[in-house]
Amino acid sequence: MAYENDMNLKATELRLGLPGTIDESQIKEPSFLKSNNKRSSGDMDNSANEDECSPVPKAQVVGWPPVRSYRKNVLQQQKKNFDSDVLGMYVKVSMDGAPYLRKIDIKVYKNYPDLLVALENMFKFSIGVYSEREGYNGSEYAPTYEDKDGDWMLVGDVPWDMFVNSCKRLRIMKGSEVKGLGCL
Amino acid sequence: MSEDEELPDLDGGAARSINSTAVSGGGGDQNYVSPSPDQVLENVLENVLYFLTSRHDRNAASLVCKSWFRAEALTRSELFIGNCYSVSPGRVTNRFKQIKAIAIKGKPRFSDFSLLPPDWGAHFANWLRAMAASYRALEKVYLKRMCVTDEDLAITAHSFPFLKELVFVCCEGFGTDGLAIIARECRHIRVLELVDTDVTDDEVDWISCFPDNVTCLESLIFDCVETPINFEALERLVARSPSLKKLRLNSYISIRQLYRLMIRAPQLTHLGTGSFNTSEIVAQSEQEPDYFSAFAACKSLICLSGFKEIIPEYLSAIYPVCGILTSLNLSYANISAEQLKPVIRQCHKLQTFWALDSIGDEGLQAVSVACKDLRELRVFPVEALEDVEGPVSEVGLLTISEGCRKLQSILYFCQRMTNAAVIAMSKNCPDLVVFRLCIMGRHRPDHVTGEPMDEGFGAIVKNCKKLTRLAVSGLLTDRVFKYIGQYGKLLRTLSVAFAGDSDLGLKYLLEGCPKLQKLEIRDCPFGDSALFAGLHHYYDMRFMWLSSCKVTRQGCEEVARQLPGLVVEVIASGEEENETNEYVDTMYLYRSLDRPRPDAPRFVHIL
Numbered sequence: 001m002a003y004e005n006d007m008n009l010k011a012t013e014l015r016l017g018l019p020g021t022i023d024e025s026q027i028k029e030p031s032f033l034k035s036n037n038k039r040s041s042g043d044m045d046n047s048a049n050e051d052e053c054s055p056v057p058k059a060q061v062v063g064w065p066p067v068r069s070y071r072k073n074v075l076q077q078q079k080k081n082f083d084s085d086v087l088g089m090y091v092k093v094s095m096d097g098a099p100y101l102r103k104i105d106i107k108v109y110k111n112y113p114d115l116l117v118a119l120e121n122m123f124k125f126s127i128g129v130y131s132e133r134e135g136y137n138g139s140e141y142a143p144t145y146e147d148k149d150g151d152w153m154l155v156g157d158v159p160w161d162m163f164v165n166s167c168k169r170l171r172i173m174k175g176s177e178v179k180g181l182g183c184l
Numbered sequence: 185m186s187e188d189e190e191l192p193d194l195d196g197g198a199a200r201s202i203n204s205t206a207v208s209g210g211g212g213d214q215n216y217v218s219p220s221p222d223q224v225l226e227n228v229l230e231n232v233l234y235f236l237t238s239r240h241d242r243n244a245a246s247l248v249c250k251s252w253f254r255a256e257a258l259t260r261s262e263l264f265i266g267n268c269y270s271v272s273p274g275r276v277t278n279r280f281k282q283i284k285a286i287a288i289k290g291k292p293r294f295s296d297f298s299l300l301p302p303d304w305g306a307h308f309a310n311w312l313r314a315m316a317a318s319y320r321a322l323e324k325v326y327l328k329r330m331c332v333t334d335e336d337l338a339i340t341a342h343s344f345p346f347l348k349e350l351v352f353v354c355c356e357g358f359g360t361d362g363l364a365i366i367a368r369e370c371r372h373i374r375v376l377e378l379v380d381t382d383v384t385d386d387e388v389d390w391i392s393c394f395p396d397n398v399t400c401l402e403s404l405i406f407d408c409v410e411t412p413i414n415f416e417a418l419e420r421l422v423a424r425s426p427s428l429k430k431l432r433l434n435s436y437i438s439i440r441q442l443y444r445l446m447i448r449a450p451q452l453t454h455l456g457t458g459s460f461n462t463s464e465i466v467a468q469s470e471q472e473p474d475y476f477s478a479f480a481a482c483k484s485l486i487c488l489s490g491f492k493e494i495i496p497e498y499l500s501a502i503y504p505v506c507g508i509l510t511s512l513n514l515s516y517a518n519i520s521a522e523q524l525k526p527v528i529r530q531c532h533k534l535q536t537f538w539a540l541d542s543i544g545d546e547g548l549q550a551v552s553v554a555c556k557d558l559r560e561l562r563v564f565p566v567e568a569l570e571d572v573e574g575p576v577s578e579v580g581l582l583t584i585s586e587g588c589r590k591l592q593s594i595l596y597f598c599q600r601m602t603n604a605a606v607i608a609m610s611k612n613c614p615d616l617v618v619f620r621l622c623i624m625g626r627h628r629p630d631h632v633t634g635e636p637m638d639e640g641f642g643a644i645v646k647n648c649k650k651l652t653r654l655a656v657s658g659l660l661t662d663r664v665f666k667y668i669g670q671y672g673k674l675l676r677t678l679s680v681a682f683a684g685d686s687d688l689g690l691k692y693l694l695e696g697c698p699k700l701q702k703l704e705i706r707d708c709p710f711g712d713s714a715l716f717a718g719l720h721h722y723y724d725m726r727f728m729w730l731s732s733c734k735v736t737r738q739g740c741e742e743v744a745r746q747l748p749g750l751v752v753e754v755i756a757s758g759e760e761e762n763e764t765n766e767y768v769d770t771m772y773l774y775r776s777l778d779r780p781r782p783d784a785p786r787f788v789h790i791l
Binding site: 063072074078111113 | 294296354382435492493515565566568569570622682707
């Protein structure tokens with residue numbers, strides 16, 4: 001199919017294999033599969049990340065080997081965690097009014113609550129409750145971060161994995177600037 | 185093939201006996217003069233039926249005569265529906281009036297591996313409607329591979345005020361909203377178990393919804409629920425649940441939190457440890473809890489699982505219970521043989537062991553030395569791919585067979601295998617009831633001799649006289665099916681993939697295995713003439729599944745025509761209505777007493 005316009009390059013392709021053997025590439029991708037990877041937590045955007053991080057398999061067949069997707073997902077996640085444990089992702093954390101900055105490895109945390117609790121402990125303050133509409137309510141602080149594009153974003157808006165991969169530094173904002181955010 | 189926890193034996197069962205009575209013309213009453221029917225009934229009820237718990241016995245009893253049929257229907261309290269579409273809910277509620285416990289299974293097992301499009305069916309709602317009206321005293325509900333919504337859970341909570349046990353295995357469709365309703369409203373709930381079930385995160389703190397007073401909870405299993413948990417609420421819940429024996433936590437529970445729960449519940453018999461990891465950054469100097477002593481306090485802990493993100497260094501904490509464990513599930517713990525050995529060599533009472541292949545042949549060697557009482561072994565792959573080097577092989581299988589002679593059930597994923605090892609196991613482990621071998625490379629032969637794996641599996645069916653469940657893999661010709669047909673006389677469940685040469689393969693099976701109930705086949709060259717070879721047997725089966733084989737639509741139609749009591753579903757796997765496709769994507773057939781299900785989606789054609 002794909003080779004029709006290609007002057008039959010396949011015939012001249014260098015491969016490791018006996019001449020005449022064909023690679024049994026049965027890539028059956030029924031359309032329903034795309035929506036089948038149901039994940040319960042909105043933050044664990046597994047299906048997107050799987051394509052990014054895992055090496056391209058040779059010739060995947062649907063449902064083979066017969067391992068349930070829950071199990072596959074758990075093991076995949078472990079692998080990712082392991083990789084980040086090894087590499088780490090340290091970002092600077094500043095807090096308005098604090099005399100010096102700190103550094104934390106954001107890959108240590110599993111999700112936003114984990115991170116926020118750690119920040120609260122580190123700087124001895126209280127963050128308040130996050131809501132999509134109003135940001136952080138009930139506190140004069142708001143955690144923000146600088147993303148890859150250089151923009152300052154409110155922590156919590158995007159899925160956790162996306163945040164981890166795009167966060168360059170953290171800043172805990174205080175006071176009037178925070179109120180400004182709440183009015184947006 | 186793949187993991188499949190055995191159904192706890194909820195006895196009762198409609199399909200078989202209903203089917204028999206339908207065939208024998210059960211229906212309206214005739215002029216029937218019985219010698220003092222009340223007398224007969226009384227005797228029967230007192231002497232026989234009262235003691236009959238097994239559904240197979242009850243089915244037999246119900247066939248004796250009409251009064252026995254009626255008496256049995258009145259006294260049966262547990263119902264088992266092996267296929268939710270084999271009988272209509274109305275027919276069941278008409279016949280059985282006193283049901284206290286029900287088990288319903290829905291989708292075919294291959295749906296676990298994405299071979300069935302979503303929205304195929306198995307909606308609990310249909311059954312719930314009928315049950316809510318008739319079985320107000322219902323106490324136990326067990327569902328496997330069913331679609332359940334939050335609304336279903338709400339209706340369940342409202343309709344069954346005496347509900348005690350709710351178990352979901354491989355289900356989907358509801359979220360923490362639904363769990364909150366159950367927690368809040370089912371005042372008598374003792375058992376709430378979610379196993380391999382997809383639960384959406386509605387961001388509801390369902391743990392806090394349990395009533396504040398002392399609960400009668402005996403079992404709380406939620407290790408598959410991938411949502412954060414309000415730990416303080418959970419801790420309080422455990423503290424006020426003195427009857428709690430089974431607790432399986434999800435991976436959002438850290439090992440520190442596990443510790444706090446364990447010291448509140450030393451009476452636990454079954455524990456799922458959650459992540460077994462620490463999410464907090466612990467300063468080096470900070471005191472870690474004494475996990476070892478927490479385990480030491482659990483004098484009755486016989487079943488241990490979890491370890492979803494294990495830090496192997498923490499594994500030594502479980503030493504105090506190794507000596508009493510009968511079941512250990514390390515199948516999410518990516519640990520090496522060296523890390524396993526100090527644990528497993530203490531587990532001399534172990535009967536069930538699940539692990540990842542990361543332990544390698546060497547780890548299996550340690551198991552075979554230490555666990556002489558082993559009945560069930562499952563070895564899962566860390567990497568479920570076809571073209572990788574696998575850490576377990578025929579060496580591990582052989583060593584297990586030599587050390588664990590009482591083995592009854594095995595599930596083994598590997599990359600290479602030999603006939604010799606399989607033959608050895610067939611001789612060393614004569615008690616095998618379940619043999620499931622998954623050589624992950626398709627069509628892979630014996631890697632030493634280059635031969636097909638026919639002889640190995642042949643030896644299994646021949647030597648393991650108690651075998652009822654088999655899954656085959658590797659390079660297989662029609663010969664293996666000849667062996668299975670010849671020797672597999674007790675075989676009830678068979679799983680086949682990428683095997684066989686011709687129609688003969690399937691013919692051997694259908695003609696040779698009289699007890700075959702569940703047959704699932706994918707990617708084999710079996711066609712219509714093989715399909716017809718089973719016409720004499722399909723009414724006695726729970727189902728047959730054929731996907732990516734060589735059956736045509738006409739073949740399926742012919743079967744449907746000849747067997748009106750059978751539902752033959754042709755399921756398309758893609759969106760394109762492929763008229764040019766010679767063969768059907770998937771055929772799924774099952775017997776049914778009632779007309780075909782009205783809820784079939786558009787990609788399912790019922791012939």
